[in-house]
Amino acid sequence: MQDVILGTSVELPQAVMQSVSLNLTVNGQQREFVVEPWTTLLDLLRHEMDLTGTKKGCDHGQCGACTVLIDGRRMNSCLALAVMQDGKTVTTVEGLAAPDGTLSPIQAAFIEHDAFQCGYCTPGQLCSATALLQEGHAHTPEEIRELMSGNLCRCGAYPNIVDAITQVLAQAATPEVA
Amino acid sequence: MDMPIDANTRFAIGQPVSRKEDPVLLRGEGRYSDDLSLPGQAYAVVVRSRYAHGELRGIDAAEALAMPGVLAVITAADLDAAGIGPMQAVVGKHRDGTATPKPHQTALARDRVRYVGDPVALVVAETRELAKDAAEAVMLDIDPLPSVTEAREAADPGAPQLHAEAPGNLVLDFHYGDTEAVNAAFAKAAHVTKLDLRNSRVVVAPMEPRSALATIEDGRLVLRVGCQGVFGLRGTLSSVMNVPKEEIRVLTGNVGGSFGMKAGVYPEYIVLLQAARMLGRPVKWTDARSDSFMSDSHGRDHDFLGELALDSDGTFLAVRLTGFGNLGAYLSNATTIPSTMNTVKNVIGVYRTPLVEVASINVFTNTTPVGAYRGAGRPEGNYYMERLVDTAAKEMGIDRVELRRRNHIQPDQMPYRSPSEMVYDSGDFPALLEDALGAADWDGFASRKAESRRRGKLRGIGIGHYLEVTAPAGKEMGGIIFDEDGGVTIVTGTLDYGQGHASPFAQVLSDRLGVPFDKVRLVQGDSDRLLAGGGTGGSRSMMQSGAAIVEASALVVDKGRALAADALEAAEADIEFSTGRFNVVGTDRAIGIMDLAGRFPGQLNVEHVTEGVPSAFPNGCHVCEVEVDEETGVVAVVRYTMANDFGVLVNPMLVEGQTHGGVVQGIGQALLERTSYDSDGQLLSGSFMDYTLPQAIHAPGFVFVSHPVPARTNALGAKGCGEAGCAGSLPAVMNALADALGKHISMPATPERVWEVMKAA
Numbered sequence: 036m037q038d039v040i041l042g043t044s045v046e047l048p049q050a051v052m053q054s055v056s057l058n059l060t061v062n063g064q065q066r067e068f069v070v071e072p073w074t075t076l077l078d079l080l081r082h083e084m085d086l087t088g089t090k091k092g093c094d095h096g097q098c099g100a101c102t103v104l105i106d107g108r109r110m111n112s113c114l115a116l117a118v119m120q121d122g123k124t125v126t127t128v129e130g131l132a133a134p135d136g137t138l139s140p141i142q143a144a145f146i147e148h149d150a151f152q153c154g155y156c157t158p159g160q161l162c163s164a165t166a167l168l169q170e171g172h173a174h175t176p177e178e179i180r181e182l183m184s185g186n187l188c189r190c191g192a193y194p195n196i197v198d199a200i201t202q203v204l205a206q207a208a209t210p211e212v213a
Numbered sequence: 214m215d216m217p218i219d220a221n222t223r224f225a226i227g228q229p230v231s232r233k234e235d236p237v238l239l240r241g242e243g244r245y246s247d248d249l250s251l252p253g254q255a256y257a258v259v260v261r262s263r264y265a266h267g268e269l270r271g272i273d274a275a276e277a278l279a280m281p282g283v284l285a286v287i288t289a290a291d292l293d294a295a296g297i298g299p300m301q302a303v304v305g306k307h308r309d310g311t312a313t314p315k316p317h318q319t320a321l322a323r324d325r326v327r328y329v330g331d332p333v334a335l336v337v338a339e340t341r342e343l344a345k346d347a348a349e350a351v352m353l354d355i356d357p358l359p360s361v362t363e364a365r366e367a368a369d370p371g372a373p374q375l376h377a378e379a380p381g382n383l384v385l386d387f388h389y390g391d392t393e394a395v396n397a398a399f400a401k402a403a404h405v406t407k408l409d410l411r412n413s414r415v416v417v418a419p420m421e422p423r424s425a426l427a428t429i430e431d432g433r434l435v436l437r438v439g440c441q442g443v444f445g446l447r448g449t450l451s452s453v454m455n456v457p458k459e460e461i462r463v464l465t466g467n468v469g470g471s472f473g474m475k476a477g478v479y480p481e482y483i484v485l486l487q488a489a490r491m492l493g494r495p496v497k498w499t500d501a502r503s504d505s506f507m508s509d510s511h512g513r514d515h516d517f518l519g520e521l522a523l524d525s526d527g528t529f530l531a532v533r534l535t536g537f538g539n540l541g542a543y544l545s546n547a548t549t550i551p552s553t554m555n556t557v558k559n560v561i562g563v564y565r566t567p568l569v570e571v572a573s574i575n576v577f578t579n580t581t582p583v584g585a586y587r588g589a590g591r592p593e594g595n596y597y598m599e600r601l602v603d604t605a606a607k608e609m610g611i612d613r614v615e616l617r618r619r620n621h622i623q624p625d626q627m628p629y630r631s632p633s634e635m636v637y638d639s640g641d642f643p644a645l646l647e648d649a650l651g652a653a654d655w656d657g658f659a660s661r662k663a664e665s666r667r668r669g670k671l672r673g674i675g676i677g678h679y680l681e682v683t684a685p686a687g688k689e690m691g692g693i694i695f696d697e698d699g700g701v702t703i704v705t706g707t708l709d710y711g712q713g714h715a716s717p718f719a720q721v722l723s724d725r726l727g728v729p730f731d732k733v734r735l736v737q738g739d740s741d742r743l744l745a746g747g748g749t750g751g752s753r754s755m756m757q758s759g760a761a762i763v764e765a766s767a768l769v770v771d772k773g774r775a776l777a778a779d780a781l782e783a784a785e786a787d788i789e790f791s792t793g794r795f796n797v798v799g800t801d802r803a804i805g806i807m808d809l810a811g812r813f814p815g816q817l818n819v820e821h822v823t824e825g826v827p828s829a830f831p832n833g834c835h836v837c838e839v840e841v842d843e844e845t846g847v848v849a850v851v852r853y854t855m856a857n858d859f860g861v862l863v864n865p866m867l868v869e870g871q872t873h874g875g876v877v878q879g880i881g882q883a884l885l886e887r888t889s890y891d892s893d894g895q896l897l898s899g900s901f902m903d904y905t906l907p908q909a910i911h912a913p914g915f916v917f918v919s920h921p922v923p924a925r926t927n928a929l930g931a932k933g934c935g936e937a938g939c940a941g942s943l944p945a946v947m948n949a950l951a952d953a954l955g956k957h958i959s960m961p962a963t964p965e966r967v968w969e970v971m972k973a974a
Binding site for chain 1: 231232234235236238239240241242243244245247248418419420421422467468469470472499501502503710711712713866867869870871873874875876877878900901902906907908909910911912913914915938
């Protein structure tokens with residue numbers, strides 16, 4: 036039997052690779068970063084900013100745990116290179132509540148409906164639901180289920196997540212009394 | 214300073230109190246293992262076998278070690294040199310009384326690799342990226358060997374052999390039951406139903422990958438890790454590392470799901486501690502998801518021939534299961550429990566079957582080790598029985614509901630001794646069945662089926678009438694500490710990984726001692742604080758930690774009486790305790806428990822260890838309706854109803870959430886989740902693109918009916934609920950699908966398999 040070789044020898048490029056600077060507004064705070072070009076937005080948030088609320092569930096865009104809002108749109112931050120986000124505005128789970136700490140309507144509804152268990156997918160669910168509510172495409176529980184299907188929850192809290200979103204959707208649809 | 218007791222009624226036992234941890238988790242402030250970092254920490258990456266089976270001839274780490282920032286490459290030789298022993302796992306005795314083999318399992322492969330993902334070396338470097346690159350440069354010299362992934366094939370005489378100590382790959386030749394009596398029952402039966410029943414292998418896949426941070430603090434080994442119980446983990450680490458327990462500390466913060474999988478000591482934890490010891494600095498490791506698929510213990514994977522003997526009017530005479538348990542390449546945390554005793558205990562269910570026999574050949578295969586997964590034999594046992602019941606009903610021309618009614622254990626038969634030697638203390642199974650049928654509108658199914666037909670869909674309805682035997686009595690700590698800041702800390706050794714223990718435990722303490730709910734905290738994840746701790750598993754937490762808290766509360770009251778007598782200048786015999794206050798009988802002189810604690814700092818504290826309370830028997834009935842798309846084979850769960858008896862519900866909201874989770878996981882196993890190995894033992898289903906986890910679209914709203922019959926074997930009357938969702942849903946979904954198709958189908962009933970079954974019609 037011949038030797039079996041795992042992996043290949045490569046020259047590490049990081050010593051010569053150019054770092055890149057970029058500006059980001061994260062949860063209302065503008066900051067400049069210098070990052071390696073392969074750094075994902077997820078790693079930037081977790082490692083450079085210590086915003087560990089955003090979770091890494093798969094690092095392949097398959098589970099949704101890392102969902103954040105980029106200029107208001109939901110994105111898997113593990114698939115978004117930080118350098119591509121220059122000048123953009125990012126909202127993470129840490130930025131969903133009001134500045135005075137009041138939970139957002141969807142956060143409050145998650146408590147009311149017991150819409151999470153282990154809490155690991157929850158930051159992604161919350162960001163995804165926040166965007167979904169603004170997108171305006173979901174009107175029924177069926178549509179909510181379909182449009183939340185990018186966010187996996189192994190604890191199986193889906194029925195309560197859908198109930199929580201349904202409630203906030205209904206509140207939003209109710210015209211405010213002048 | 215005492216709050217009026219009225220303020221506590223909304224936190225009383227039975228109230229749907231939200232979880233103390235909710236706001237923290239919703240703000241992204243939870244602290245899961247990978248969220249932790251320590252100054253000066255290095256990063257580890259595991260080098261794993263890419264072969265299912267092979268001789269490990271050598272490890273060439275020279276190139277990796279020469280790479281910038283690489284600190285160490287640890288192999289089995291380093292572990293041996295450090296006096297680290299083999300991984301611990303004990304099985305017991307074969308059916309003939311001989312001892313089962315004890316294969317030498319090392320944390321890192323020494324001379325043989327046995328599954329794809331088998332850890333061989335740990336690379337430690339200054340950064341994650343450097344460690345990753347260096348891991349790819351470690352060269353493994355492996356001579357591939359033939360491999361085997363199916364239990365049935367591994368038991369064949371000519372099969373590739375995994376462990377020299379386990380000839381025939383045999384871990385345990387298990388048998389339970391009176392063969393002669395069972396044979397006689399089958400011989401005189403008017404009808405025998407036989408069915409090949411597979412309980413398919415699942416990847417556990419909690420959303421949080423395993424992660425750990427090892428360090429040396431004050432000369433002690435400290436491991437920060439997500440697990441299911443720090444006390445047990447410390448004990449196992451101590452015996453493997455050959456270090457006294459006092460010199461190890463295990464700390465656990467938030468845990469992002471586990472479902473049985475994170476219960477055990479994994480090889481990575483051993484090696485990380487050794488790395489921290491060698492380098493004198495913290496070492497952190499987080500599994501990549503692609504590694505999780507092969508390195509986290511899998512669940513289920515049993516194969517049984519099920520047989521049910523009935524007399525001419527459908528009375529069950531005996532049930533027999535004969536088959537195989539696939540344990541993977543090494544013994545894991547749950548060893549052989551699911552395919553042996555837990556199958557025996559749980560196949561009986563709610564029926565008056567007088568005889569049971571279970572025989573299983575449990576073997577090693579070249580697959581990821583199989584461990585506990587939600588229920589660990591409980592859903593399996595219920596699945597086997599419920600499929601047999603439906604099949605027997607169909608074969609004998611007896612209505613499936615009627616057949617169940619004829620065989621129910623009746624409430625007036627309690628306590629009922631089952632043929633698996635379990636004594637059911639309570640339960641009203643006929644009522645639970647009727648509850649579920651009523652809530653599900655069982656009688657209205659025909660019109661729904663016709664309506665589905667008009668839309669070109671096949672519709673089926675199925676029952677999953679389950680009973681689970683929860684974990685047996687086990688030691689558990691109930692510590693009650695009155696803190697100087699006016700808080701009260703519960704210390705107990707169960708550990709929640711999403712269940713939410715803090716609120717219901719506080720509800721229990723508040724009920725017993727009248728302490729304000731908001732003041733109660735929970736310490737569960739620090740081995741230094743525990744005198745005992747059985748961890749979470751087998752749906753035991755409310756029973757065992759609940760019993761510990763109840764017993765400890767009584768001790769607090771005893772101490773309090775003496776102190777109150779002192780404070781109130783009365784005789785101890787004249788002090789009575791009620792709703793948070795110590796009163797002098799017949800007077801208005803009283804002192805609240807919180808005031809008393811403040812007056813006598815530390816003196817009310819109790820560190821109690823309970824011996825635990827017996828297994829409980831949560832039970833119920835699920836009714837599932839599915840629609841099958843004839844064109845594509847896609848199955849959709851369209852209606853789902855369950856009636857459950859979990860005894861007294863301390864917190865009904867959290868109980869309902871737990872059952873949702875179990876049902877969703879059952880739907881996943883039944884319809885979506887296919888773990889697949891190719892003929893070389895390569896794991897084909899190694900990502901969320903290849904392995905379908907249930908999504909929101911797979912879970913309709915669930916109707917939940919509660920019918921509590923309090924348990925008589927613990928003070929709270931609780932029965933445990935964490936795994937019951939799986940036990941009811943596996944049979945309910947598969948029975949519904951068999952009803953829709955008009956024939957048996959094996960799980961996972963993926964569209965391809967459903968389509969093939971329909972085509973074969």
